[in-house]
Amino acid sequence: MSHPLLSIVIPTRQRHDTLVYAMASILDQDFKDLELIVMDNFSSPETAEVVASFNDARVAYYRSPQRLSMTENWELGLSYATGEYVSILGDDDAFIPDAFALCESLINSYEFKTISWQPSLYTWSTFIAPWRRDQLSLELNQSVSILDSKFVLGQVYEGLASYTNLPMLYNSFVHKSIINSIKSHCGQYFLSSCPDVYSGIVNAWFLESYFFSVRPLSIAGASHHSTGSSFAYREIKESSTQVNQFLAEVKEDDFNNPHSQLIPTDNLEISIANVLLHAKDKFFPEDQTIQLNIFNLLQSIADQINRNNSTYERTFEYIKALAEKHNISLTKLKIPPKLTQNKVFVSHQGIVERESGFIGLVINCKQANVTNVLQASKLAQSVLPSNESFLDVCRDLLHTNETENHKSILNTLNLRKINLAIFPDWQVSADLIIFELTSIIKTIVTHPLSKQISLLIYVDDQSDLQKVDEIISDILIQIVLDEDLQFSEDTEPSISILENFSQSEWLEIAASLHGIILMTHENQNILNQINIYHQESGKLPLKQIKNISVLTEILD
Known part of the structure; x- marks a missing residue:
């Protein structure tokens, strides 16, 4: 059974009045390769009626048989997602109408594991704080970047960057493999009563890097339902009931109790810090580079x-x-x-210069006759740069980034005049691999031209890299002893580990290769993938060196 490219999960609870617009922002898009999971947390029948009104085969509706905590409901909804990439949308939020087409273009072109963005903010007319109602805040900059996950994580803990820069499920499409890795590590994905912030932390820890766009792909709606806003404005009467209800349902566990570095409080900033500290204790307690x-x-x-x-x-x-x-x-x-109590809060509107240097735009939605988040998302699309313009920016950045990455990879591999590659199957008996590797390495290091030769040895992500290093080191030591060899800095063998690579990375490497040495026990999966890379790119396949005697003839 084929799975959709995108899964969007909407966890919801008694919010059918805003849910209808969140769902419409997804289902109105001309994009078929998706599924929408509506995870109903034991709501009244109106929620099911809203879902049924769309009559769309892309929608899967699930209702919990009893009232769950927010974290439990998010976890349950996530468990139903079958797509290759997953995102979570709040039930008073919306996707911008071109979001899925843009994501598909980025995924197909660049194979990102995670695509993240800075959401725009829309405050509904029902928002808790009256002075902030009916506003749509947009960033007009379309800056994109490839972010180092651990660096951003460190900046957030240091207080130099907002948690919204993290690859949260709330502002990202995250590859299912990342989610599954976290689940296998913890037994479940969500461990915190603040699941959006928590997801950004753990995703960043399990990722090496991610694509980040200042141009929004979604609108974060803030209505009278919003839990985070209720905490921020807790003293306003309308929000206190919702906060108390949320707190009553939070599970007592290590992740939700006050951390020893903090104090018991309902303050929003300290609550977020509590998530940061507990996540560090769970996942990276020894990492001194990431400290609150x-x-x-x-x-x-x-x-x-x-x-x-x-x-x-x-x-x-x-x-x-x-x-x-x-x-x-x-x-x-x-x-x-x-x-002072009589301070009048004035709503901003018009062009705004951010502290970041970016130019923003705040729109008075009442004047624009925008009354819900779906209309706000359409208005945002009309103001933001076009898809074509945005993708051009992506191509420029990623071409530059790709070129730099390729240079870095080639430097790491320590290539020489003659470069050869082998692709052992590390899952077979170590004795079989050692026997073949010894013959190949011995032929190379004892050859008169050995100082001009570099050997690349592929290791897949299923293999123990440290064990492979030990095997290669033992082979070299044994050859040196058997052949009574002595190496200087100039004549030392060049043997490098070749790990997983993208199509563009492989083609860059292949351009410097003399050929591939075939083995009896080799990784056919990666060799088949390499053949596909060459066929799709129109590049000629590499020379295949079938045995050691032929290799000797080629080197001679």
Whole structure:
């Protein structure tokens, strides 16, 4: 059975009034290779009625038989996803109408494991904070980059980057293999009551790099239902019931209890820091390059102390308690004075210059007659640069990045005048592989032209790289002893490990290869893939060297 390219999971609970627009933003797109999983957390019948109204074969609807915590419902919804790439959409959010076509182009052209973006923000007319209602905030920059996952993770912990820069399932399409790797490590994917932030941390840890676009592919909607907004504006009466309900359903476990470096609190910034610290303890406790910066955390809390001036004093006490816990003087922090009660909040609109240097646009949605997140997503598409323009930017960046990567790979392989490759099947008996490798390596290192020869040995991701290194080292030592060889820096054998590669990377390597030495026990899967790479690119296949005697003749 074939699986769709994209899976979108919408976990929902008693939010049929906004769910209908979130679903429409997906199903209205002219893109067939997807599935939409609606994971209903024991809602009233209206939710099922909304789903049924679409009558679309791409939709799969599941309803839990009892009320679940948010984390449990997200985990259950994720378990139903069968697509190659997975994303989660909030039930008051929306995808921009060209999102799936753009993702497909990027996946087909560049084989990214994860595609992430910076969502735009739309505040519904029902948003908890009245002064922020009916706004659509867009970034007009279409900058794209390939981000080093561990570097971004370090920046987030340091307080130098927002967690929204992480590859969360909430702002990304993540390859199913990454999700499965995390599940196999932990027994399940989600471990935190803050599943969106948590997903960004673990995805970043299990990825080497990911594609990131400042141009949004989705709209983060903030309505009266939004849990995160309810925490941020908890003192507003309408939000307190939702927060209390959420907290009552949070499971008591290590991930959700206050971390020893923090204090018990309902503060949003400290709650996010709690997720960061517990994730570090679980996945990378020994990594000294990724450490939470408490001072910067305190400053970020201070920066938001007037988010709701009725909580100013309580937030100040949180800052004071956490600072005392870490022996940090309050005088070192920049804590704004409390805004007066009669302060009038003025909604921004028009062109905005961000601290990042990017240019943003804030649209007054009431004036634009936009009343829901679906309309906001269509308005966003009309303002943002076209698909063609965006893909041109991607091609320019990725061509430059690919060229630099190829140079780095070739330098790592230490190529010489004559370059040969072998593709052993490391899953067979070690004795069989050692016998063949010894013959090949001995022929090369004892040849008069050995200092001009480089041998590349392929190792797949199913094999133990350390064990392979030990085997090659033992073979070389034995040959040196048997043949009474002595090597100088100039004559030392050049043997490099060749790991997994993309089509473009292989073709770059192949351009420098003299041929492939065939083996009795070789990895047919990768050799078949190499043949496909050459056929698709129109490149001639490499010379196949079938035995050691032929190899000797070629070298001579």
